[in-house]
Amino acid sequence: MDAETTAQDSAPTVSYDDPEAPWNREYSPEEMAGWNDGVITEFRENGGTVGGDYAGATLLLLTTTGAKSGRPHLVPLGALYRDDTLYVSSFIEDRYPAWFHNAKANPGVTVELGGETYAATADVLEGDRYDEFAAWALADNPLLAEYQAKVDKPLPLVVLRRAA
Numbered sequence: 044m045d046a047e048t049t050a051q052d053s054a055p056t057v058s059y060d061d062p063e064a065p066w067n068r069e070y071s072p073e074e075m076a077g078w079n080d081g082v083i084t085e086f087r088e089n090g091g092t093v094g095g096d097y098a099g100a101t102l103l104l105l106t107t108t109g110a111k112s113g114r115p116h117l118v119p120l121g122a123l124y125r126d127d128t129l130y131v132s133s134f135i136e137d138r139y140p141a142w143f144h145n146a147k148a149n150p151g152v153t154v155e156l157g158g159e160t161y162a163a164t165a166d167v168l169e170g171d172r173y174d175e176f177a178a179w180a181l182a183d184n185p186l187l188a189e190y191q192a193k194v195d196k197p198l199p200l201v202v203l204r205r206a207a
C-alpha cells in the first residue's frame with residue numbers, strides 16, 4: 044500500500060498534507076471515540092475489506108497485550124509489505140501509539156488479515172536493523188517519508204512474523 048484512498052473521490056492520497064486525507068480532517072470527540080470500532084466491525088463483516096476513508100487499502104487488525112494493563116488491545120493498521128515481509132507503522136504525534144509500546148513489552152500478537160486470523164510475533168525494529176529497514180521503507184512509501192521529514196522521532200516499524 045503506497046497511498047491511502049479518500050472517500051470523496053477514491054483518488055489516492057499522494058501527500059501527507061492533502062486536506063482530504065482522513066488524518067487531516069476535523070472530527071468531533073464523539074466521532075473519534077468510536078472510530079476504530081466502526082472500522083473493526085466493517086473489517087470483520089466483510090472479510091477484511093473496508094470502504095470509506097480506507098477503501099482500496101489493505102488493512103489488518105492487530106491485537107496486542109497491554110504493557111501496563113495486561114488486557115487485549117485491538118487496533119486497525121495499514122498492512123505494509125517488503126517483499127513477503129509484513130510490517131506496520133503509524134504516523135505519530137507527540138508520543139508513540141499504545142500498540143507500539145504493547146508490542147515492545149509483549150511481542151506475542153494476533154493478526155487478522157483478510158479472512159484469516161493467526162498468532163504472530165511483533166519484531167520491533169531497533170538499531171542497525173531499524174536503520175536499514177527504515178531506509179528501504181521511506182524510499183518505498185512516499186507518505187511515510189513525507190511524514191518522517193516533519194517529525195523528530197523515528198517512525199515505529201514493526202515486522203509481524205507468523206508464529207510457527
